[in-house]
Amino acid sequence: MSFLTLRERLSPNFDARPAGEPIDMIVLHYTGMQTGAAALDRLCDPAARVSSHYVVEEDGTVWRLVPEAARAWHAGVSYWRGRRELNANSVGIEIVNPGHEWGYRDFPVMQLAAVCDLCLEILSRHPIPARNVVAHSDIAPTRKQDPGEKFDWEGLARNGVGIWPDAPDRGTRGALREAAPLHPVRAALGALGYEVAPEGAMDAALATVLRAFQRHFRPDSVSGEADEGTLSRLEALLRLVV
Numbered sequence: 273m274s275f276l277t278l279r280e281r282l283s284p285n286f287d288a289r290p291a292g293e294p295i296d297m298i299v300l301h302y303t304g305m306q307t308g309a310a311a312l313d314r315l316c317d318p319a320a321r322v323s324s325h326y327v328v329e330e331d332g333t334v335w336r337l338v339p340e341a342a343r344a345w346h347a348g349v350s351y352w353r354g355r356r357e358l359n360a361n362s363v364g365i366e367i368v369n370p371g372h373e374w375g376y377r378d379f380p381v382m383q384l385a386a387v388c389d390l391c392l393e394i395l396s397r398h399p400i401p402a403r404n405v406v407a408h409s410d411i412a413p414t415r416k417q418d419p420g421e422k423f424d425w426e427g428l429a430r431n432g433v434g435i436w437p438d439a440p441d442r443g444t445r446g447a448l449r450e451a452a453p454l455h456p457v458r459a460a461l462g463a464l465g466y467e468v469a470p471e472g473a474m475d476a477a478l479a480t481v482l483r484a485f486q487r488h489f490r491p492d493s494v495s496g497e498a499d500e501g502t503l504s505r506l507e508a509l510l511r512l513v514v
């Protein structure tokens with residue numbers, strides 16, 4: 273049973289999905305604007321040429337802007353698991369929050385609950401693998417930080433949306449290594465789905481992808497460094513998906 277309050281405000285900013293393209297991803301964003309009303313206006317402004325399928329307000333109200341069957345314009349230049357231009361096959365959800373630029377703040381419980389319910393409904397309609405519920409920062413790490421490290425990915429996963437590394441942070445690296453030998457960090461990030469620069473590229477590029485990984489899976493330490501806790505979580509996630 274869903275407690276979603278769904279309201280409609282149709283955006284003109286969409287077109288047709290490519291024929292035969294399955295809907296098999298959910299991309300979560302924050303709006304990154306000072307108010308939810310300003311974000312709604314922009315996402316419905318034909319001149320802005322951006323949109324999402326849904327917007328979730330801080331009080332949990334959900335706006336539907338674009339039908340799921342159509343392609344909304346939220347992901348931009350993007351990559352996940354070998355594919356690009358992910359507007360074609362994803363459902364985009366904008367979560368109201370001022371973001372890092374305007375005063376990044378905690379997501380209220382009512383808002384998180386609405387995001388969770390909305391995702392569960394979307395998952396019931398489309399064959400979306402758990403590992404394909406991603407952040408905008410996962411699919412565009414050099415450009416985007418949203419929805420960021422304050423978003424409760426762990427809580428979402430506990431309610432059946434997305435994946436989360438279950439293994440404890442410390443003390444089990446040896447056992448983990450035996451069960452799943454540690455991939456080199458680049459290969460591990462690539463196996464999860466991230467676009468990783470080849471060996472020999474700038475270390476800064478790898479650090480950028482590591483920060484995206486940490487915003488999603490190690491939000492207490494967004495350092496860009498492959499520290500012990502980050503490696504443990506990478507290993508635990510690989511065991512879930514590889």
Ligand SMILES: [Zn+2]
Binds near residue numbers: 300302346408416418
């Ligand atoms: Zn975004």
